[in-house]
Amino acid sequence: MKRSERYEAVLRHFAEVSPHVTTELEFGSVFQLLVATVLSAQCTDKRVNQVTPELFRHYPDAAAMAEADPEDVLSFISSISYPNSKAKHLVELSVAIQEKFGGKVPSALDDLTSLPGVGRKTANVLLAVAFSKAAMPVDTHVYRVSHRMGLVPKSAATPLAVERCLTKNIPEALLADAHHWLLLHGRYVCTSRKPHCEKCPFKGFCPKIMDFKGY
Template structure:
């Protein structure tokens, strides 16, 4: 099966089965989305959604969080992975937002990358979910599923290479959704340790079935 044909079949499946899709993180503003995405690194969305209601009740925006100390934030996020580092990043990030962006989350990649704790994956999520841009964040789920399905080659061995390979073949209008399609497929079907191939509706297009 040619790569373009595989893309066409898989994308058509997702368009039909998951036309309305977005992040599973709970948030009430772009700032809160940014905080949630930073917290979600190497942690489940379920855990983050348990933590953020109380965190946002005390620090709903950049202005309030910029006035906090790291130990204040730590108390609300201590159950997430790497709470010390994330508390430091969140306080510093809020302060940079106040100093450079008037408390508003910027929309461009270059500006987002100036924020403490924000890397390319996080920046792409924010651009896509908050601003509707055609950016595709590559996390561990997207990376794994893209390789297993045969959407990328073995030489695409970094998140950036996978991102470039995927965006080459995925139509621009599908790119914001494609991140969630692949992520959710990896989270619930094509899981890391034991993929549930028996309930996978796109197994017939998978690279392990058709090379």
């Protein structure tokens, strides 16, 4: 099966069964989405959603969080992975938003990645979800699923390489949705350990199921 045919089959299936998808993170503003996405790095959305309501009650926007002490922020996110560094980054990025961007979260990739603690994946989430731009955030789920299903070559060995390959092969209008489709497929079906191949709608052509040895 040609790679182009894989893309066609995968995108057609998801468009039919899950036409309307978005992040599972809970937020009430662009700033809150940014905070939740930073917290979600190497942490589950479920856990993030458990701590953000109280965090946002005390620090609803960049202006409020910019005035906070990292230790105070830490008290709300202590159950999150890497809480100390994330608390520091949240305060620092809030200060940067206030001082450099007039209190508003920027909508350009370079501006977003200039914020402390904001990498390319986090920036792309903001572009796709908050600003409705064509972007492909590549997290561990998207990276794993893309390789397992043969959507990208083995040589695409970095998140950026996977992002570029997916962006090249997925229509711009579907990029943001495709990110969520691949992410959720990896979260609930094509899991890292013991993938549920028997439930996979792509088992007829998935290289992983067909004795693919790369992952």
